[in-house]
Amino acid sequence: MIRSLQQEEWGEVAELIFRSTNAWYEKNLNRGCFPGGEASVCALFPEVYEALDPGCCLVVEIEGVIAASCFYHPRETHFSLGIMNVSPDFGGRGLAGKLLNEIVRRAGEKPVRLVSSAMNLDSYSLYTRAGFRPVALYQDLYFPAGKVLTVGQERVREATLGDVGRMMALEEELVGIRRAGDFRHFLENKAGIWRGWVTEREGELTGFLFAVNHPGSRMLGPGVMREWEDALALISRGMKVFGDGESPVFLVPAAEQDLVSALYEAGARNCELHLAQVLGEAKEVGGIVMPTFMPETG
Numbered sequence: 153m154i155r156s157l158q159q160e161e162w163g164e165v166a167e168l169i170f171r172s173t174n175a176w177y178e179k180n181l182n183r184g185c186f187p188g189g190e191a192s193v194c195a196l197f198p199e200v201y202e203a204l205d206p207g208c209c210l211v212v213e214i215e216g217v218i219a220a221s222c223f224y225h226p227r228e229t230h231f232s233l234g235i236m237n238v239s240p241d242f243g244g245r246g247l248a249g250k251l252l253n254e255i256v257r258r259a260g261e262k263p264v265r266l267v268s269s270a271m272n273l274d275s276y277s278l279y280t281r282a283g284f285r286p287v288a289l290y291q292d293l294y295f296p297a298g299k300v301l302t303v304g305q306e307r308v309r310e311a312t313l314g315d316v317g318r319m320m321a322l323e324e325e326l327v328g329i330r331r332a333g334d335f336r337h338f339l340e341n342k343a344g345i346w347r348g349w350v351t352e353r354e355g356e357l358t359g360f361l362f363a364v365n366h367p368g369s370r371m372l373g374p375g376v377m378r379e380w381e382d383a384l385a386l387i388s389r390g391m392k393v394f395g396d397g398e399s400p401v402f403l404v405p406a407a408e409q410d411l412v413s414a415l416y417e418a419g420a421r422n423c424e425l426h427l428a429q430v431l432g433e434a435k436e437v438g439g440i441v442m443p444t445f446m447p448e449t450g
Contacts, residue, residue: 154254157198157209157221165211165221166194172237176272181424186368196368197223197235200447204337209234210254212247220247224255225449229329230432231259233266234448248278256282256431263432265329265450267403267443270425284429290403290443292424293415297397301418304351304385311348311360313339318357319350323376327450328435334374334449338362349389351382359439361386363393363400364446370394372402373444380411383440387415403443411440 157165170191177185186193201209201223212220219242223234233255238247256264268275270289280286295301311319313336320332338346345366351359359377364370372390377383387402394400403426404411428443443450 153213154210154250155213156207157202157211159202161211161218162195162198162202163192164218165198165209167191168218168221168239169194169197169235169237172239173235175240180271193366193368196366196446200343201225201234203343204334204447204449210251212242212251214242217241219245220251222248222251222255223448224258225447226259226262227329227331227449229324229331230263230265231255232449233264235445249282252278252282261432263430263434265428265430265434267426267428267445267448267450270427276427279429279431282431284431286427286429287434288428288437288441289406290426290428291406291412291422292401292403292426293420294399294401294423295391295418295420297399301384301388301391301415303388303414303418304381305389307351307353307358307382308349308385308389309352311339311350311362315339315350315357315360319360319376322357322360322378326376326378326439327437327441329450331449334447335360335362347390347393349386351377351385358382359386361390361442362444363390364444365393365398365400366446369446370398370400371444371446372400373442374450375440375442377440377442378438380408380414380440383408383411383442384414405440408440 173185209223220238222236225232316335348362359382361375
């Protein structure tokens with residue numbers, strides 16, 4: 153049975169996300185995904201996603217057990233597919249496909265967008281069989297402990313709620329999507345886990361980048377920039393909010409050779425690859441786009 157997640161089940165879904173994701177990473181990449189051994193870190197997902205989009209998590213219940221789950225994010229211009237998980241105890245039953253079909257049905261005529269691991273071929277096949285097509289390849293990068301990036305700080309300042317309109321206009325111009333409510337959520341920061349910055353040139357907003365700092369997710373993104381130099385400056389600033397031993401992951405377009413080269417030169421390393429995929433229409437992207445897994449609303 154497919155139904156909506158209930159608040160009293162958040163802990164069960166956090167356990168499902170923790171077990172399912174770690175099982176795949178340990179089997180295929182010889183490492184876990186979430187730090188520590190506590191599923192409670194994955195409570196971040198229902199907490200943030202239900203705050204952004206109440207009631208937008210579907211679960212598959214089998215014999216009183218939540219066997220699969222998927223969050224989704226309706227936006228004015230598109231639907232975005234969030235994290236999807238199937239319990240290792242219920243694999244091989246086509247549950248992911250059933251959840252995906254239901255979310256596509258709910259999206260109607262709107263494009264459905266997602267970012268998924270290029271290394272998980274089962275996931276890739278699920279989406280491409282459903283008609284999704286890859287539109288961008290991203291390198292997942294991080295800086296090992298002790299590496300410091302200090303570039304372009306003079307153009308970066310803290311973002312404010314007054315910047316939301318210009319952020320939205322920049323993303324719509326370069327990417328073709330609108331999600332102003334997400335930006336307000338980050339900047340209001342009621343959970344105390346978000347930060348955001350912008351770059352400006354001659355009074356024009358040329359880029360923005362957010363960061364989440366929580367035991368369940370330490371990432372830079374989402375972000376959009378006109379030029380790779382803006383991206384480098386914002387990444388440099390974003391790194392400063394993380395403490396010793398905290399190495400946030402960030403996604404940069406593999407095709408942006410100047411940016412990738414500058415990050416490598418500064419000591420960044422690869423840890424995975426991801427694909428942006430779309431079902432339906434998608435604008436050809438201008439500038440630099442940095443997606444994220446928390447939240448997956450772009």
